Amino acid sequence: MTADERVSVLIIGGGYAGVIAANRLLASMTPVERARTHVAIVNPTDRFVHRIRLHEHAAGNADAGIELASMIHPEVAVVLGRAERIDPHARLVRVTTSDGPVALEFDWLIYAVGSRSSSVVRGASRFAVSIGDIDGATEVARRLAVARTRSVCVVGGGPAGVETAAEIAEAHPRAKVTLIAGSQLVPAMRPAARRSIRRRLRRLNVDVKEGEAVSEVTAAGVITVAGVRLQYDLVIWSAGFEVPDLASRSGLPVDGEGRLCVDDTLFCADHSTILGAGDAVKLPDSVGRHLPMGARTALPLGGAAADSLLARLRGSQPEPVSIGLLGPSISIGRHDGYIQLARRDDSPTLIAFTGVVGAAIKAWVCRMTIDRTRDERVSPGAYRVPPGPRQYGIDAAKSR
DSSP: OOTTOOEEEEEEOOSHHHHHHHHHHHHHSOHHHHHTEEEEEEESSSEEEOGGGHHHHHHTSOOOEEEGGGTSOTTEEEEESEEEEEETTTTEEEEEETTEEEEEEOSEEEEOOOOEEOOOSBTHHHHSEESSSHHHHHHHHHHHTSTTOOEEEEEOOSHHHHHHHHHHHHHOTTSEEEEEEETSSSTTSOHHHHHHHHHHHHHTTOEEEESBOEEEEETTEEEETTOOEEEOSEEEEOSOEEOOSHHHHTTOOBOTTSOEEBOTTSBBSSOTTEEEOSTTEEOOHHHHTTOOSSHHHHHHHHHHHHHHHHHHHTTSOOOOOOOOOOOOEEEOSSSOEEEEEEOTTSOEEEEEEEHHHHHHHHHHHHHHHHHHHHHTTTSTTOSOOOOOOHHHHHHHHHHO
16 A cells, blocks of 8 residues: 555445445545555445354344444445446446445455355245344244244254244243254264253243254245144244355356355455455365354454455555354253364363353353454454464465
8 A cells, every 4th residue: 555545445335244345444544544545334224243143033122233333433424225237347236225326446355245044945935034133033033923823933053043933932832832943953973962952942832853954944934954844833043144146256266055255355256456355255174164154254354355455455465364263052942052172173062061151151251242243343353363373373374
């Protein structure tokens, strides 16, 4: 960045990765650098969605929507609209806004569009309600407030499905809640963890169906792969994630799931002015094979994108990302939880916290996620994570 150079940084997505990238970038700059840099976020709404609390929102226990302006650095501009196409050669993003289409120029782009619930099963997009976004969670809350909603089916045995089924069962005890978990409940966790979570769900009268999968959602309920028809008043979809197709529609390099391909410093493989962060990017295995989708990965990746871009602006070589994890945290209603401690590569240890202690830790995680993201507005690096697994760092160094 030269003394008189003006720089425009455009961030697509106002979720965990996009917000923390904007905050860390500006907070890391000197006053002179900030004066020459314009940072803008493109987001469909003026709300920041606290996704790890969407199950609480759905049950009517919390509002997962936070004013976006309260989360971001005061010098970040917000463009309300939906990005339709990226032109990496002209350095333009075409955005649909309430006032019509606009073309936004950029010198640097951070791609942080996030993910959403996958609904590839027949009838899911029409008859089920997704728990992966705030509109779906709001619709679930509305439906649960209707007295005739007596039977609820949550499809998906991952952490989000477990949290949703438990939250609803506890908040709406008159509703019969079923969790169709697919082949196995929380398959990424230890067998002991699965047994514990299964017991805790049953204490809340959640009917856990393992070894069953849904082949179709209908107006009356679901049809399993085995052909069994099950009737429910409300079907909630929490089975897997998918990413928006913006990168593939824009001709950017993507993997088989549509995620933007980036190098170990988060720069796009084919376009050196584009970086990626969050659920919608594919990192090299040397630094990212242990990273799952979710907030606990999106936040450090957003911070790392800001670090990489700042290094490039200052004329230095960015460092490969190095992100270690501490393990998943799952709430099971308001007074119970399961916190699995893990090694830096996310492999589980034998240590776990359950019951009210687990619930308290999960509540702290939810608060910390917001507080540390806001702290990044003035204290870059406030959101801290352990370094990544040592063997990955060695592999990355050899591949450079």
